[in-house]
Amino acid sequence: GAVVSQHPSRVICKSGTSVKIECRSLDFQATTMFWYRQFPKKSLMLMATSNEGSKATYEQGVEKDKFLINHASLTLSTLTVTSAHPEDSSFYICSATLDRGGEQYFGPGTRLTVT
Amino acid sequence: DAKTTQPPSMDCAEGRAANLPCNHSTISGNEYVYWYRQIHSQGPQYIIHGLKNNETNEMASLIITEDRKSSTLILPHATLRDTAVYYCIVDSGYALNFGKGTSLLVTP
Numbered sequence: 001g002a003v004v005s006q007h008p009s010r011v012i013c014k015s016g017t018s019v020k021i022e023c024r025s026l027d028f029q030a031t032t033m034f035w036y037r038q039f040p041k042k043s044l045m046l047m048a049t050s051n052e053g054s055k056a057t058y059e060q061g062v063e064k065d066k067f068l069i070n071h072a073s074l075t076l077s078t079l080t081v082t083s084a085h086p087e088d089s090s091f092y093i094c095s096a097t098l099d100r101g102g103e104q105y106f107g108p109g110t111r112l113t114v115t
Numbered sequence: 116d117a118k119t120t121q122p123p124s125m126d127c128a129e130g131r132a133a134n135l136p137c138n139h140s141t142i143s144g145n146e147y148v149y150w151y152r153q154i155h156s157q158g159p160q161y162i163i164h165g166l167k168n169n170e171t172n173e174m175a176s177l178i179i180t181e182d183r184k185s186s187t188l189i190l191p192h193a194t195l196r197d198t199a200v201y202y203c204i205v206d207s208g209y210a211l212n213f214g215k216g217t218s219l220l221v222t223p
Contacts, residue, residue, distance in 0.1 A: 004158075034210050043202075044159065044213040093158050095211075103149070104211060106158035 002028045004096050006107035013084055013114055020080045021110045023094030029074035030096035034104065035067075038091040050077045084114040119203045124218040127197075133190040135217050137203030140184040148179060149206050150188045152199040153216075159202065162188065193221045 003026040013019050023033055032051050036044040048069050050056045056069035068080040077096075081088055091111050095104040120138040127133040139148065149164040163170055163177045165186075170177045176189040190197055202216040 006158075036213075043215055044153075044211075046210045046212070049210055091156070095158075103161045103164060105161065106151075109156070109158045111156075 002026075002096070002098070002105040004030075004094065004105045004107040006092075006094055006110050008110060009108060010111045011113070013112070015085055015114055016083055018080055018082045019084055019112060020078055021092055021094075021112075023077045023079070023096070023107050025075045025096040025105070028096075028098055030077075031074065031099055032097050033071060033077040034095045034097075035069060035077075035079050036093045036095070038093060038109075044093060047079075081112065084112070086114045088112065089114045118212075119205055119214050121201070121203050121214065121217045123215065124220070126220050126222060127190075127193045129195055129221055129223050130192055133193040133197065133219060133221070135188040135190075135201050135203075135219065136185065137187070138185045139203070139205045142183050142205050146205045148177065148183075148186050149204045149211065150175070150177065150201065151204065151211070151213075152197075152201045154196075154199045159213075162201075164206075193219075195221050195223065197221050 005024045007022045035047045038044045047062045048056045048058045050069050050071040052071045052074050058064045071077040091109050093109040095106045097104045147164050150162040151159040153159045163175050165177045179186045198221045200216040200218050204211050
């Protein structure tokens, strides 16, 4: 199946700093990428939908100025957590899809810890 | 997207079939039923999907009732590595709405 990678897999940062997470589709071009967040023992929550070359669509309650999403190419989307705080500590997961309605391929996730 | 209901947890003996039910009574005609699973601290993994016909692949079988209001994911010979949270999702072509899923524990 298609492969999606994320980098880094784990990151620890200090409160107030910014962290960038990359999501890459390795063997296919993804028209759409999604960003999810998962707190411990909770389900995945969609944060935003990202289409190449256009602005991301954020879910209600997700601050677009705090979680900056850039989808510069069909194989790369980045999520930047700006001015991170301890409550932003979470497991961030991206997924990519070839076309609308198709199956989604998930990355392995990035565990962010803000101290 | 239609909402799904799954039991919070299930146990299954290794080597036996695991049958995971899902109710999606408000599903509409163009919505697919998708199943994903998530092993602890990993990204979700696609398992199978279907519209109205039963489907089978190398991982599992998906049985969808004729009225499409419920479905069952079948792992024919569960192994310890199948221990995971299984999500049944009804999707109309947008982002996936993950519910709480079923935590499947496969025991030796």
